[in-house]
Amino acid sequence: MKNCHPFFVLGTAGMLVTAILHIFLALGLSVSSAHSTFYVIYPIFIAFLTIGFGLTLQKHKESKRN
Numbered sequence: 001m002k003n004c005h006p007f008f009v010l011g012t013a014g015m016l017v018t019a020i021l022h023i024f025l026a027l028g029l030s031v032s033s034a035h036s037t038f039y040v041i042y043p044i045f046i047a048f049l050t051i052g053f054g055l056t057l058q059k060h061k062e063s064k065r066n
Helices: 006-028 034-065
Strands: none
Touching: 006 034
16 A cells, blocks of 8 residues: 555555445434435545546556666
């Protein structure tokens, strides 16, 4: 993870924490209204993950050229 862009790390950690919290609220507490909140949060972290992946890939391609 040391060579990854910070957006990639943020997106990965955000998705993990969000998924664990979503599972806990859905199964543990049986809060049905929590699902609508997570429909907004997931795309945000997916966007961070996608941008970070693209920037990490770009950095690796540039380092191989040099």
